Amino acid sequence: MSPQRRTALVSVIAACALIALKLVTAIATHSLGLLSEAVHSGTDLVAALLTFFAVGVSARPADPGHAYGHAKAEHLAALGEAAILVAASLVIAWRALWRLTGLAHGQVDPHWYALVVVAGVLVIDASRATVSYRAAKRLGSPALQANALHFASDFLGSTAVLAGLAAARAGYHWADSAAAMFVAVLVLVAAAPLMRLNIDVLMDRVPAEAERAALSAIAKVVPPVELRRLRMRQAAGQQFADIVIGVPPGAAVGQGHAAADAVEAAVHGALPRSDVVVHVEPQVDDPALRERVLAAAQRVPRVREIHNLTLLQVGSSTEVSLHLKLPGELSLEKAHEVASEVESAILESVSEVESVRTHLEPIAETAEGREDDAAAERAVVERIVREATGGSPRELRFLNTDAGLVAQLTLGLDASTSLGEAHARASEIEERIRRARPEIADVIVHTEP
Numbered sequence: 001m002s003p004q005r006r007t008a009l010v011s012v013i014a015a016c017a018l019i020a021l022k023l024v025t026a027i028a029t030h031s032l033g034l035l036s037e038a039v040h041s042g043t044d045l046v047a048a049l050l051t052f053f054a055v056g057v058s059a060r061p062a063d064p065g066h067a068y069g070h071a072k073a074e075h076l077a078a079l080g081e082a083a084i085l086v087a088a089s090l091v092i093a094w095r096a097l098w099r100l101t102g103l104a105h106g107q108v109d110p111h112w113y114a115l116v117v118v119a120g121v122l123v124i125d126a127s128r129a130t131v132s133y134r135a136a137k138r139l140g141s142p143a144l145q146a147n148a149l150h151f152a153s154d155f156l157g158s159t160a161v162l163a164g165l166a167a168a169r170a171g172y173h174w175a176d177s178a179a180a181m182f183v184a185v186l187v188l189v190a191a192a193p194l195m196r197l198n199i200d201v202l203m204d205r206v207p208a209e210a211e212r213a214a215l216s217a218i219a220k221v222v223p224p225v226e227l228r229r230l231r232m233r234q235a236a237g238q239q240f241a242d243i244v245i246g247v248p249p250g251a252a253v254g255q256g257h258a259a260a261d262a263v264e265a266a267v268h269g270a271l272p273r274s275d276v277v278v279h280v281e282p283q284v285d286d287p288a289l290r291e292r293v294l295a296a297a298q299r300v301p302r303v304r305e306i307h308n309l310t311l312l313q314v315g316s317s318t319e320v321s322l323h324l325k326l327p328g329e330l331s332l333e334k335a336h337e338v339a340s341e342v343e344s345a346i347l348e349s350v351s352e353v354e355s356v357r358t359h360l361e362p363i364a365e366t367a368e369g370r371e372d373d374a375a376a377e378r379a380v381v382e383r384i385v386r387e388a389t390g391g392s393p394r395e396l397r398f399l400n401t402d403a404g405l406v407a408q409l410t411l412g413l414d415a416s417t418s419l420g421e422a423h424a425r426a427s428e429i430e431e432r433i434r435r436a437r438p439e440i441a442d443v444i445v446h447t448e449p
Contacts, residue, residue, distance in 0.1 A: 014128055018121060025117045029165075031176050034114065037121070037154075037161050037183065072202060072235045078145075079198040085191040093184035099177040115169075118162040125155040153190040157183035204233040210271055214241055217270035221262050226312070228281065239274040241267055246281050256280040289352060293320055296349035300341045302326060305444060308359070317354040320346060328362035335360050377437055381407055384432045388425065389413070394448075404441025407433065415449035422447045 019038055026034035129151035136145035164179025211232050218227055226246035233240045245263055247256045260278040267276045290311060297306050305325035312319045324342060326335050343356040377398060385393045395410040411429070413422055426445040433443045 010128075010131065014124060018124060021117055022121065025114050029111055029114045031114060031161075031165060031168075034118070034161055034165075035180075037118075037157060075198040075201045075235065079195060079202065082191040082195040082198070085187050086195075089184040089187040089191070092180055096177045096180040096184065100174060100181070114165055115162065118158055118165065121158045122155060122162065125151055125158055129155055149190055149194060153186050157186055160186070201234055206232050207234045207239060210234065210239045210274075213270040214239075214243075214267050214274075217266040218243070218263055221259075221266050223259075225259050225263060239271045241271070241274055241276045242279075243267070243276065244279045244281060289318070289350065292350050293322075293346055293353065296345045297322065297324075297342045300338060300345055302330075302338050303342060318352050319355045319357070320353050321357045321359070323359045323361055325361045330362075377405065377407065377440060380436050381409060381433055384429060384436065385409065385411065388429050388432070405439065406442045406444065407440050408444045408446070410446045410448060413447055413449060417449075 022034055022038035025031070026038050129148055132148035132151055133145075136148050160179040160182040161176075164175040164177075167175030211230065214230060214232065215227075218225070218230070227243070228246050229242070229244040231242040243263060245259060247259050257280070260280050263278050264276045267274055290309060293311070294306060294309060297303060303324060304327065306322055307325070308321070308323040310321045312321065322342075324339055326338055330338075339358040339360055342358060346353055346356050378396060381396060382392055385391070389411060391412065393409040394412045395408075397408045399406045399408065409429075411426065413425065417425075426447050430443045430445050433440060
């Protein structure tokens with residue numbers, strides 16, 4: 001038997017004993033206060049039984065029909081307990097009010113043994129409240145937490161009944177009805193936040209504190225990720241997080257998986273009992289913004305080639321990363337100066353960009369190929385371009401590099417051609433050239449109107 005069910009079973013046995021004790025004493029003394037406490041203990045029995053069965057259901061593992069498990073059974077039981085408390089309290093308050101206003105007759109007969117019974121009840125209530133509270137805190141059980149609050153209200157109610165019986169023995173017989181009214185109000189006050197808490201969980205209200213902890217943890221992930229969506233819910237003290245992040249479109253599958261693992265580990269660190277699911281999506285660049293960034297970078301002299309241009313959205317800011325190919329004979333100092341010029345040009349021309357990171361690569365030209373050296377390749381490239389566009393390339397160069405032969409060509413397209421169509425046309429030509437002449441190490445196609 002689980003610790004939750006064992007604690008709930010102790011509550012069931014204690015509730016049965018208290019009901020019998022209070023009911024017999026209430027009938028013998030005609031005490032409305034003790035009768036209200038007997039009814040209160042009757043609700044304790046129902047609530048304890050609900051808790052006993054609910055924690056058994058909630059402990060079941062997830063199944064095809066309940067993919068998130070059965071933890072909400074505890075919250076349903078706690079809500080049912082609170083509803084029973086409210087109903088019983090309203091009945092008790094109604095009876096007490098009638099007796100206080102004289103609309104109902106009845107007089108308490110506070111024998112000494114009634115005081116002894118209530119004192120014993122106080123000891124039991126204090127013990128039950130303490131045991132349930134410690135178990136709820138250790139196990140994170142909302143149903144046991146509800147029981148602890150219930151038993152604490154029993155203790156205060158029993159204290160009021162004891163005071164009412166003592167006052168009745170002194171001649172103030174109305175004090176017993178006043179104690180019953182106090183018990184009713186006390187139970188209503190205790191039930192209200194209990195109902196609100198469990199309704200919030202059953203309605204999947206976002207746990208604000210847990211959400212703040214998750215957001216803070218994700219914001220600290222290195223390298224940073226774009227958080228696109230965070231949805232959270234809770235049940236039986238466990239947090240469930242559904243997270244969508246964006247990664248650069250050029251990132252490999254392994255990189256995306258590593259980013260998801262980093263986010264999951266960060267949330268687990270902030271919320272140890274959480275169940276986290278991370279979905280990775282590619283970031284979508286703004287084509288117009290990309291073209292503006294590319295144009296600004298290409299205006300800088302000595303820049304031979306730009307590739308791996310990535311726009312990264314971090315919160316509300318846009319960051320740019322790109323690879324620059326410069327002549328291999330440049331010194332590192334000169335190459336750094338060019339990179340700084342590129343970064344400054346982008347930042348000055350594109351206001352949306354807040355930071356630029358450049359990666360330097362050499363394009364080691366040994367000699368520009370002569371016409372007869374690349375005659376066969378030139379003929380193939382021109383044929384492919386004519387088939388794809390209906391015309392020859394505006395410019396066609398072949399470079400012998402350390403990596404092999406590189407073909408650079410410029411396509412002239414109609415000014416009304418969309419950027420997406422132009423990119424698709426350039427990609428098609430690149431792929432066809434690589435298939436036709438695999439000895440060409442790289443193909444760089446530039447499009448212009």
